[in-house]
Amino acid sequence: MNERIVIVGAGQAGFQLVLSLRLAGYGGAIVLVGDEPGLPYQRPPLSKAYLLDKLPLSELIFRPEDFFVENRIQRIAATATAIDRKSRRVLLDRGDAVEYDRLVLAMGACRRELRVEGADLERVHGLATLGDADRLKSALRNGCRQTVIIGAGFVGLEFASVARHLGLDVTVVDAASRAMVRAVSPAVSAYFEAYHSQQGTRLLFGEGVGRITGLGGTVTGVETSSGQLLPADCVVTGIGVIPNDVLARDCGLEVDNGIIVDGQLTTSDPNIFAIGDCCNFLFDLAGTRCRLESVQNATDQARLLAARLAKGEHAQYSAVPWFWSDQGNLKLQIAGLAAGCDEFVELREANGLSVLCFRKGVLTSVESINRPADHMAARRLLASASRRPTPTEAARDGFVLKRFTADATAQNMTE
Amino acid sequence: MRIIFVSPDGSERSISVREGMSIMAVATSNGIDGIVGECGGNAMCATCHVYISDERLKSLSEEEDELLEGTAEGRTSESRLGCQVKLTGDLDGLRVRLPARQV
Numbered sequence: 333m334n335e336r337i338v339i340v341g342a343g344q345a346g347f348q349l350v351l352s353l354r355l356a357g358y359g360g361a362i363v364l365v366g367d368e369p370g371l372p373y374q375r376p377p378l379s380k381a382y383l384l385d386k387l388p389l390s391e392l393i394f395r396p397e398d399f400f401v402e403n404r405i406q407r408i409a410a411t412a413t414a415i416d417r418k419s420r421r422v423l424l425d426r427g428d429a430v431e432y433d434r435l436v437l438a439m440g441a442c443r444r445e446l447r448v449e450g451a452d453l454e455r456v457h458g459l460a461t462l463g464d465a466d467r468l469k470s471a472l473r474n475g476c477r478q479t480v481i482i483g484a485g486f487v488g489l490e491f492a493s494v495a496r497h498l499g500l501d502v503t504v505v506d507a508a509s510r511a512m513v514r515a516v517s518p519a520v521s522a523y524f525e526a527y528h529s530q531q532g533t534r535l536l537f538g539e540g541v542g543r544i545t546g547l548g549g550t551v552t553g554v555e556t557s558s559g560q561l562l563p564a565d566c567v568v569t570g571i572g573v574i575p576n577d578v579l580a581r582d583c584g585l586e587v588d589n590g591i592i593v594d595g596q597l598t599t600s601d602p603n604i605f606a607i608g609d610c611c612n613f614l615f616d617l618a619g620t621r622c623r624l625e626s627v628q629n630a631t632d633q634a635r636l637l638a639a640r641l642a643k644g645e646h647a648q649y650s651a652v653p654w655f656w657s658d659q660g661n662l663k664l665q666i667a668g669l670a671a672g673c674d675e676f677v678e679l680r681e682a683n684g685l686s687v688l689c690f691r692k693g694v695l696t697s698v699e700s701i702n703r704p705a706d707h708m709a710a711r712r713l714l715a716s717a718s719r720r721p722t723p724t725e726a727a728r729d730g731f732v733l734k735r736f737t738a739d740a741t742a743q744n745m746t747e
Numbered sequence: 748m749r750i751i752f753v754s755p756d757g758s759e760r761s762i763s764v765r766e767g768m769s770i771m772a773v774a775t776s777n778g779i780d781g782i783v784g785e786c787g788g789n790a791m792c793a794t795c796h797v798y799i800s801d802e803r804l805k806s807l808s809e810e811e812d813e814l815l816e817g818t819a820e821g822r823t824s825e826s827r828l829g830c831q832v833k834l835t836g837d838l839d840g841l842r843v844r845l846p847a848r849q850v
Binding site for chain 2: 351355374376377387391394395396399402407518620627632633635654656658663665703704705707708711712729735
């Protein structure tokens with residue numbers, strides 16, 4: 333087989349595609365183009381274990397160099413600058429081009445930049461790449477005592493836990509009204525806010541950032557939109573990401589908050605596909621288009637596409653989404669999609685909480701804090717055609733999601 | 748020290764390991780394809796499921812026990828999460844059987 337698949341983007345999705353293509357027996361050429369130096373690596377630990385030196389670089393990377401050699405994966409460290417669809421070539425910033433038969437865009441998303449005065453000062457950090465994490469790690473080792481974190485999302489709050497663990501004075505500022513507002517229900521936000529406050533982190537909601545102040549080029553603090561001055565010798569921003577879809581748009585592919593693909597992850601060009609954070613896909617499960625930022629979405633889409641490219645299997649993407657975040661002693665796991673949910677049932681115990689999220693009476697998502705059994709049950713239940721609990725059933729005393737799921741899936745099998 | 752991975756087809760691979768690593772980390776850094784480790788070893792995903800029958804192992808934590816409910820291949824009394832088993836010096840020669848699927 334002389335075919336060549338070119339993958340642009342060597343993150344979680346790109347790496348998984350390489351791995352799954354070879355596992356599926358794909359014998360053609362594979363070229364992996366990535367714009368970061370070094371071997372492909374996992375991003376989630378960057379805001380947690382990696383910063384705390386609990387995970388060495390040798391375990392952060394997905395596979396050592398040998399893997400790529402043995403599996404005949406050609407790695408190119410360069411930035412793709414354009415796609416010439418007519419001649420089927422990807423142009424690279426180093427001046428040459430690579431030809432493809434089929435092209436997969438797995439370019440991920442990039443940090444949303446804070447556009448305020450002072451954002452370019454020394455010791456104002458983002459946290460999305462290994463380079464970002466190494467710079468922040470070096471700042472933490474070199475005398476940072478007081479940090480202001482802009483953005484109370486997953487990354488910001490994960491870093492808040494790390495910073496408190498290291499003994500820093502920590503303030504988190506967010507213009508939203510509560511923690512992780514785009515990702516979780518109000519009860520889960522409240523649980524995390526109480527935890528972080530108890531850990532000694534100061535949380536300021538409903539406060540934007542006016543400017544970042546500095547002296548001699550180095551950060552000295554953050555001035556909020558209401559004029560509060562928060563001193564800091566280190567500022568970390570975590571205000572979300574934007575999909576890397578410019579390359580696709582510039583070559584005429586349809587783009588709208590990510591690269592538009594169908595339910596089988598194909599773009600408007602039948603030889604070009606998109607997976608992971610950068611793609612906006614048709615998702616039957618949600619009854620709408622979705623763009624998801626998660627490891628699970630990246631890897632499951634890569635596996636589906638690998639089966640298509642290696643074996644010609646045509647399946648619709650239908651994996652139940654799941655997400656996680658580690659913040660200090662709290663483990664948050666989310667199954668399903670909570671968008672549009674209008675009713676919530678809380679299952680509480682001493683050291684944990686699960687929130688069942690319903691849309692028009694139908695269970696669509698379960699958020700769990702330190703309750704992995706609920707999370708695993710929810711993933712199984714949401715993936716099956718079994719009956720789901722109604723809000724009334726879930727609210728009854730003694731309701732246990734694991735037991736309900738076991739009964740419902742067993743019943744489904746016998747029907 | 749070394750540990751031995753046993754594939755579903757019975758084939759074996761003996762691998763030299765550094766003390767303190769998890770079974771999952773050993774597998775991914777040595778190209779053992781039967782282990783996925785999607786969450787990177789955070790006890791979140793149950794895709795590093797392995798079977799071990801060895802009295803030297805510490806017993807399951809509650810968290811590991813709960814996550815094992817969600818494995819792709821059936822759970823048995825020998826089921827463990829590879830990311831939660833740290834390879835201490837007394838586990839030399841450990842035999843780790845791989846399930847047929849992880850997702």
